[in-house]
Amino acid sequence: MKRICCLFAGVFMVAALASVAQAPQPAGHWAIVVHGGAGVIERSKLGPEGEAAYRASLAKAEAAGAGVLDRGGSALDAIEATINILEDDPLFNAGHGAVFTAEGKNELDAAIMDGENLKAGAVAGVTRTRHPISLARAVMEKSPYVILAGAGADAFGARVGLEQVDPSFFFTEARWQSLVKQLQKEGRPVPPRPVGAPPPPAAPPVPVAQIDESADAHMHGTVGVVALDRAGNIAAGTSTGGLQGKMPGRVGDSPIIGAGTYASNQSCAVSATGSGEYFIRLGVAREICNLVAFKGMKLQQAADQVIHKELEALHGDGGVIAITTDGQLVWSFNTPGMFRARQAEGGKVEIGIYNDEP
Numbered sequence: 001m002k003r004i005c006c007l008f009a010g011v012f013m014v015a016a017l018a019s020v021a022q023a024p025q026p027a028g029h030w031a032i033v034v035h036g037g038a039g040v041i042e043r044s045k046l047g048p049e050g051e052a053a054y055r056a057s058l059a060k061a062e063a064a065g066a067g068v069l070d071r072g073g074s075a076l077d078a079i080e081a082t083i084n085i086l087e088d089d090p091l092f093n094a095g096h097g098a099v100f101t102a103e104g105k106n107e108l109d110a111a112i113m114d115g116e117n118l119k120a121g122a123v124a125g126v127t128r129t130r131h132p133i134s135l136a137r138a139v140m141e142k143s144p145y146v147i148l149a150g151a152g153a154d155a156f157g158a159r160v161g162l163e164q165v166d167p168s169f170f171f172t173e174a175r176w177q178s179l180v181k182q183l184q185k186e187g188r189p190v191p192p193r194p195v196g197a198p199p200p201p202a203a204p205p206v207p208v209a210q211i212d213e214s215a216d217a218h219m220h221g222t223v224g225v226v227a228l229d230r231a232g233n234i235a236a237g238t239s240t241g242g243l244q245g246k247m248p249g250r251v252g253d254s255p256i257i258g259a260g261t262y263a264s265n266q267s268c269a270v271s272a273t274g275s276g277e278y279f280i281r282l283g284v285a286r287e288i289c290n291l292v293a294f295k296g297m298k299l300q301q302a303a304d305q306v307i308h309k310e311l312e313a314l315h316g317d318g319g320v321i322a323i324t325t326d327g328q329l330v331w332s333f334n335t336p337g338m339f340r341a342r343q344a345e346g347g348k349v350e351i352g353i354y355n356d357e358p
């Protein structure tokens with residue numbers, strides 16, 4: 001009996017630690033929360049070097065966004081600056097380093113939303129625009145639409161002057177090997193090595209982190225940021241390669257406004273990561289904001305309710321980061337880990353990976 005009680009107490013403590021909220025910020029102060037995906041991230045697999053690499057990457061990206069906010073920049077600018085860095089970082093499943101579809105292509109999704117006016121922009125299945133989050137922002141600011149998909153989205157990116165790259169730009173050996181392993185394991189055909197990819201290495205690459213996505217389909221490396229600027233506006237952005245081995249054309253939750261990305265100054269801003277289909281069906285991001293707006297819940301309570309109750313009831317996995325205009329900064333996830341960082345003006349940067357960290 002005692003043992004069972006201890007077990008429950010332990011489980012409760014871990015759950016509580018995985019979702020500790022920060023004290024709200026005074027008016028006029030900035031704040032930012034960043035995620036780099038959630039999933040079965042274990043100390044034994046990541047190793048000290050992998051862990052250090054992820055923490056350094058999160059710190060660098062977070063510092064860029066914090067710098068923008070500290071100089072009086074907007075939440076949107078901070079989000080774009082932070083995500084641009086993560087999109088270029090091969091450790092994360094966004095931009096360069098994105099996972100492959102079952103046909104060996106990188107199809108990228110992204111969204112951004114401005115909490116001040118509910119303007120939003122999103123892209124799905126883009127293959128040539130280096131920074132999908134910047135393309136999502138261009139859709140929001142320079143087109144009358146909310147979502148653009150595929151070749152039309154890339155063509156729009158080229159028209160508005162965003163950097164276009166050969167699709168092989170997004171290729172990384174580690175992701176490719178991970179796809180091959182997954183497809184072989186599942187008995188699915190392995191597509192030819194992408195055109196333009198560097199020749200295969202003589203020896204298998206040594207991954208920075210031993211995260212084996214083929215062994216674990218529940219590893220997500222999407223990136224997202226929510227931010228509060230000094231003008232009191234909040235915004236959210238998310239960028240991803242989606243799910244490894246996905247069917248070409250599959251669109252996840254990240255570019256679906258209200259599912260993987262949402263922001264309203266009246267409630268909250270949210271960026272999600274996880275098995276997108278569940279997040280779409282639950283409208284996770286909007287659901288959390290609705291609990292804040294209409295049920296008067298604290299942000300942490302609302303996020304925990306959706307992630308630990310509603311998502312779990314459907315057996316979905318993943319997590320969210322969220323923020324309010326009064327500076328509640330939270331994360332909530334039901335996976336063993338989520339790459340994450342947060343900072344409020346005048347405070348220290350908190351970086352976490354596992355669910356037993358605050």
Ligand code: ASP
Nearest residue numbers: 220222242252273274276
């Ligand atoms: N949510 C993303 C998707 O389903 C995947 C992820 O978070 O890693 O496309």
